[in-house]
Amino acid sequence: MVALLPQTSRAGDPCLLFGGDYNPEQWDEAIWAEDVEAMVAAGVNLVTVGVFSWSALEPSAGRREFGWLDRIIDLLWSKGIAVDLATPTASPPRWLSLAHPETLPLTAAGVRLSPGSRNHFCPSSTAYRAAAASLVTDLVAHYAEHPAVQLWHVGNEFGQVCYCDSCADAFRAWVKQRYGTLEALNEAWGTAVWSQQFSDWAEVLPPREAVYVVNPAHVLDWRRYCSDALLALFDEQAALIRAGDLLRRPVTTNFMGFYRDVDAFAWASHLDVVSDDSYPDPGDPDSPVIAALTHDLTRSVAGGPWLLIEQATSAVSWRPHNLPKSEGRMRADAFRAVAHGSDGVLSFQWRASRAGAERFHSALVPHAGTDTRLHRSVVRLGADLARLAVAGEPVPTRVGILFDWSSWWAAEERGLPSELLRVLPQLRAWYRPLWRRGLAVDIVHPAADLAGYDLLLGPQLFLLDDAATANLRAFVSRGGTLALGSFSAVVDANATVRTGRFPVGFTDLLGAGGEEWWPLPEAGTSLVGELSGHASVWGEWFPLVTSPDDEIHPATVIPAKAGVSPTDHLDDEIPGQARDDAGLSVIPAKAGISPTDHLDHEIPGQARDDTDSSVIPAKAGISPTDQPDDEIPGQARDDSDRAVASSDHEIPGQARDDTDSSVIPAKAGISPTDQPEDENPGSSPG
Incomplete structure (x- = not known):
């Protein structure tokens, strides 16, 4: 096993990273020592510093103020x-915006945005x-030999898009490099x-706001360019x-x-x-599965261990209504990331x-201070993560879900x-x-x-x-x-x-071919053929399959040659469990993936060893009785035995989410008495 950051290993063994963003410039320096002592008590071993510190490091053009950063890094x-030392370039200072207003982004409608938030740059x-x-050059020169700096962090949450003339020039150069000639460009974009033919390269502009629908090939290449521009x-x-x-x-x-x-596959x-x-x-009752899917994407992009570098210990501040997390939920979110390959859990802030x-x-230390429910739960989490010996372990898989940013972009124009x-709901x-x-x-790119x-x-x-x-x-x-789903293999690389x-x-592999895409009426339609139930949103017309009412109903599931073909086509959007009980429930078995091959649901270590889902718990000496009773308010607790082998039964809502927080600590020898029961918000503690 290899640690994500070898310098944070314990006695040569890789350990999980724990900590988060730290913004000391927001606080009086007198509090720094108290912060660092509390970090030590919580088991913090890595903090991200400097993400939004441009104006503190360069209060005016060319003037460097590294002294405060020296002191906090030395103290840590x-x-x-x-330290994960960031380049503070995501939030330019006001003096730069005023001196160079062209650094501010322009919207598709031609509106120049103002400073006063963050990510305000072209x-x-x-x-x-x-x-x-x-600034980056000077920052690196100043800290290149400091032993505390064990990770460099470029910018923050890249995603800026600008439609200004400077971006038009850059886009034009990108398009010219991609196609070479105007003839090739006109052919590719149709x-x-x-009457949209180009006769001069100067005519190539960003797809700014227009009277009606903009050429989808033009928009697709613009999205590709924007991701590439941020990568540059x-x-x-x-x-x-x-x-x-x-x-x-x-x-x-x-x-x-x-x-x-941002096309993460292209960046990886x-x-x-x-x-x-x-x-x-x-x-959101679906948030556990959404988070797990996203973690699998990140692990796949990384090709191995990755780092959860930001998450929330409780409520965020940017949704219309921000629910806090119980301790069980916070632990479940943390352990889920580890189960899906993260070699650490870092929080903002x-x-x-x-x-x-x-x-x-929310933060690791709330406004009410360290003597609080939230911070005590953070300390317990840090201690439990320190006892897990899973850093650097791979997550072997035999199953891939195909996904491509270009296809996503093209599919939603x-x-x-x-x-x-929509692509993500289908995914x-x-x-x-x-x-x-x-x-x-x-999560696999189809050309990988x-x-x-x-x-x-x-x-x-x-696409x-x-x-x-x-x-x-x-x-x-x-x-x-x-297995291919709805609206697949429809367009080429140019959205043609x-x-x-x-x-x-793929029609020769299927033994069938569709003729017509068939959006369904608002009320949906009843399924016919091999499935029963109700379909909504989408169907596809495959004349090979007939029914007594085939003038009304398109085909539902088209397996070639009595279902023995290695290629299936699921061509209806089948809501919820209907799809689970229909095509997708049998496809793994058709591929030779049996229940004994699957991994225990959401369990670090087990989720990193698909040879036998019962081996790792046994090695750790964990029995079902070792699972603590970590309740999650308002939801049924999952009493299923995940320490032996997961079963195929459904686990409603948050109950499945509870699996991580109950089983993982037990793997590290943490008994039920080490974890207090979660407090139920809205009722009196105790």
């Missing part, structure tokens, strides 16, 4: 706490990039439609760090899961450590802010048969039954190396280029099982519709 390291602005590079910005700062840090400490930035504007090889922010909604936009965002068929619907059964799942997978699921691969199509066909020819029966490129 004197107590054995490592990615292509030369003035912004020069100022950022100057500009014969609506990351690379610029990462290169300065790598050039100045002779110790070659790893470089990261924080992704945001399924965030539309540029990061030394893949990190992610995770903020599941305590008020150490001490709750008194001012600013995030003053009501205007001018489609339906705006109700979650296909993932949920696998998660319920404890199957470990990777597919060796090692036995089963691939494509919930909605609207498949030629290389990806060939890759999936080769996977099937090698004996793999592929593929002609012929669909899914184009």
Whole structure:
């Protein structure tokens, strides 16, 4: 096993990282020593510093103020706490915006945004990039030899989009490099439609606000460019760090899961450590499965261990209604991330802010101080994470769900048969039954190396280029099982519709081909054929399947050759359990993945060993009676025995979420008496 950050190993053994963002510039220096002592008591071993410190480090152009940062980093390291040092370039100071208003982003409608928030910069602005590079260069030179710095953190939550003339120039250069000639560009974008042909490169502009629907190929390439432009910005700062840090400490930035504007697959090889922010909604009963899916995406992007670099200990401050977390929920969220491959749990932030936009965002130390329910639960969590020996362990999988940012972008543009068929809801619907059964799942790009997978699921691969199509066909020819969902293999890399029966490129494997996409009426329709029940939103017309009423109902599920083909096509959006009990419940078995192959649901260590889901608990000497009674308010507790082997029964709502917080501590020898029962908000404690 290899630690994500070797410097944080204990006696040569990798350990989980625990801590979070720390913003000492928001506090009087007199409180710093108290903070650091409390960090030590809580088991903190890594803090992120400097994310939003540009104005504190450079209060005016060219003036450096590193003294306060020196003192806090020295203090942290004197107590054995490592630092994830950020480049503070996500929030430019006001003096830069006033001196160079062109650094501020322009919306698609032509509105220049103002400073006063954060992320207020144009990615292509030369003035912004020069100022950022100057500060990063000096920051790296100043701290390159400091032993506390064990991780570099570039920017924060990249996602800025700008439509200004500078971005138009950069986009034009990107398009020219991609297509080479105007003839190739006109062909790729299909500009014969609506008289949109380009006769000069100067005519290529961002897809700004227009009278009606903008060319979808134009918008698709714009989205690709925007992700690449942000990556270039990351690379610029990462290169300065790598050039100045002779110790070659790893470089990261924080992704945001399924965030539309950043193609994490395209970024992955540029990061030394893949990190992610995770903020599941305590008020959403689906949040455990959504979080698990997002963690699997991040692990897949990383190709192994990753880092949960931000999460909330309790309520956030940016939803319309912000529910707090019980201790059980906080623990479950933390252990779930570890179960899905994270080598640490970091939170935003150490001490709750008194001012600013995030003053009501929870923290490891709330406004009420350390002698509180929340902070005591943080201390217990830190102690329990320190006892887990799972850092660096892989999560072997045989099942992959296919996903591609370009396909997602293309599938949700205007001018489609339906705006109700959305990619992420489909992805979650296909993932949920696998998660319920404890199957470990990777999220895989369709053009990636597919060796090692036995089963691939494509919930909605609207866009498949030629290389990806060939890759999936080769996977099937090698004996793999592929299932494609609604509205898949519809367009090529340029969002041009593929002609012929669909899914184009796979009809020979299916033994059938669709003729017509069939959005369903608002009330939905009854299923016919192999399934019973009710379908909503979407259907597809496959004339091979008939019914007494086939003039009304499209086909539902089309397996080729009596269901023995390695390729299936699920072409209805079937709500909830209907899909689970229908196609998706039998596909793993068809791929040779039996219940004995699946992983214990949401259990670190077990989730990192798919050879035998009962081996690791036995090694740890854990029996079912070791599970503590960690209640989650308002939800039934999951009493199922997850320490032996997970079963296929449904676990409602938060009950399944409770699994991590009850079983994982037991693996580390933590008994029920080590964890107090959760307090129920809205009732008197005790």
